[in-house]
Amino acid sequence: MNYQKYRPYPPLNLKNRRWPDQTITTAPIWCSVDLRDGNQALEIPMNLEQKLKLFHFLVKMGFKEIEVGFPAASETEFKFVRKLIEDNLIPEDVTIQVLTQAREHIIKRTFEALEGAKRAIVHLYNSTSVLQREVVFKKNKEEIKALAVEGTKIVKALADEREKGSIILEYSPESFTGTEVDYAVEICEAVMDVWQPTPEHKAIINLPATVEMSTPNIYADQIEYFGDHIKGRDSIIISVHTHNDRGTAVAASELAILAGAERVEGTLFGNGERTGNADIITLGMNLFSQGIDPELDFSDANAIVEIYKENVRMDVSPRHPYVGDLVYTAFSGSHQDAIKKGMDRYKKEKPKYWEVPYLPIDPADIGRSYDPIIRINSQSGKGGVSYILENEFGFRLPRSMQQEFSVIITNESDYKQEELSPQEIYDIFIREYTNIYSPVSLKKYNVTTEDDSITISAIATIDGTEAKLSGEGNGPIDALCNALTQYAPVSFKVVEYEEHSLEQGSNSRAVSYIKLQDENGKSYFGAGIHSNINTSSIQALINAFNKMVKALTKK
Known part of the structure; x- marks a missing residue:
């Protein structure tokens, strides 16, 4: 790979930078550009119906500024803006934004589309980068600045014909990251000199990483430098619009906020040209995970994914931060065990703050259930398997039994080369530990008590x-063990016994777990399920005994 054909992006010599010591404490002003920037990046752009549906959803999510299109670019874009205005579909607290180049006929067409709008942001832009000046436009700095100034004069003249404050100017020196930062300040000041914003009627200066060219820290340096050197800082809102060419648009936006940006443009799931825009889902949820109100509603992640798929017609990666299908799923055994223990503690202790290993947020906060958190395949461990059995079916397996059963599940999944569903795991548990009727099958039994001795009499096959079985002991299990001794190929003993009521299904049922150990130290597990606790424990013993006999007989 000929890496020498590329050169590093020059850093900004920013002395005493402040942004690394800042923290984000509030949400920025959000502006969704899904209906324009995201739409123009689609193979098949959205039709009017799809744009309307997505617009209403964005409003429902809480966006107060929405870029709805480039009215002069196509008839569909123009009609969409007109429909929003004429049908009174724009809520009082929502401001639409439209995009326009710094060209007279395009600006005039844009204002035609906005006729009757109570309030709108006119987003004026022209490219200012060194490369664009030299290669595309073949104009010098003064000529490029003159384009921006002239475009602003036209916008101002048309805005002055309307109610004061109803038109808000947004200016973007497009390809800001490829523009000399001092020149970016110069051209933006020239634009503001024409527009004359005030602290009461601010203008928006949008500083886009139209092409992401550097590490996010350099972008933050540029934002801080710009904010420190632009005149009339209290009369402008600094906005950022990052693209994802280097895969760090989210990080660049966050660092830009630290550096003084007050507004962020982006799209749902980062849709946009090339590698896309900053992902507002991730940005907003990052704030949420730090205990900051994102001022957007992400509580129904599935609905957001569905509206996106339906109207944008793009998929969402199963590993997408926060909302992907697999992000609250653990296959690794150690992860599953940690999640299970964390969830158990959280449910029991109910602490003030969410703290569960491997889960940065509570899935329930975005409308996801706990059910699919742990999924089972050949990489899974005892924690995950036992979590499924407990939460889906109410079984709380003893620790040593968990270990054995997890090996069985791992082998089963490995053999099938697929994930096992909760029902499959349950079926395997039943197969392995219950209803084992050979060589001993108990038909009926009777337990009598005399002094401190328990006697069991049973009919079995x-x-x-x-055959008739009879034995004495200090309890029913001990008595049955003594009765079964003559049928065992080796001596054995009960080394572990646990029981509990089933938390799911019929509340009257009990489940018992027994661990037998033969004279060689080999262990065998059995389980029994019955409404009578004595019967469930006796069934568990019979099942464990049969497993032992079968294993020893095979040898």
Whole structure:
């Protein structure tokens, strides 16, 4: 790879930079550019109906500024703006934004589209970068500045014909990151000299990373430098519009806020030309995860994904931050175990702040359920498997049993080369630990108590032949163990016993778990499920005993 054909982006010699010591404490002014910047990047742009549907959804999410189109670019764009205005579809607290080049006939067509709008942002732009000046326009700095100034004069003349404050100017020195920062200040000041903004009627200066050319820290330096050197700072709102060419548009926007930007333009899921724009979903949820109100509603992530897929006709990566299908899913055994323990603690202790390993936010906050957090495949461990059994079916397996069952599940998933559903995991549990009727199948039993001794009498089928069993002990399980001793190939003992009521399904049912150990130290597990606790424990013992006999007989 011929890396020598590229050169590093020159850093800005910014002394005493302040932004690294800042923190974000409030949400910026958000402006969605989905309906323009995002729309122009689609193979098949949205039609009028799709744009209307997405506009209403953006309003519902809480966007107060929405770039609705480039009215002079196409008839669809023009008609869309007219429909919003004529049908009174723009809420009182929402301001639409329209894009226009610094060319007279385009600006006039833009104002035609805005006729009757109560309030609108006219976003005027022209490219100012060294490369664009030299290659595309073949104009010097003064000529490029003259284009911006002349365009602003036209906008101002048309705005002056309307109610004061109803037209807000936004100016973008397009390709700001490829423009000398001092020249960017100069051209923006020339534009503001024409517009004459005030602290009461501010203008917007948008500083776009039209092409992301540097690391985010250099972009932050540029924003801080601009804010320190532009005159009339209290009369302008500094806005940023980052593209994702280097994959760091979100980081660049966040650092720009630290550096003094007050407004962010972006799109849902970062849709846009080339690698896209800053992703407002991620930006907003990043704030949310730090305990800051994002001032946008992300509480129904599935609805956001669906409206995007339906109207933009693009997919959302399953690994997309916060809202992807797999971001609250753990396949790794150690991760699953940590999540399970964290969730158990959170439910039990109910702490003030969310703290669960591997989950930066509570999935419920964006409308996701806990059900799919842990999914099981050949990489899964005991924590995940036991979490599924407990939360889906109410089984709380003893720790040693969890370990054994997780190996069974891992082998099953590895053999099938696929993920196992909760129902499949349940079915495997039932198959492995319950309803094991050979060699011993218990038909009925009776337990009697005399002094401190328990006697069990039972009718069972053993290797297909009916037999009577009888044994004494300090409890039903001990008595049945003594009764089964003559049918065991080796001596054995119960080393672990647990029971609990099933939390799901019928509340009257109980589940028992038994761990047998033979004279060689080998362990065997069984489980029993029944409305009678004695019966469930006896079933668990029979199932564990049968597993032991089968295993030893095979040898």
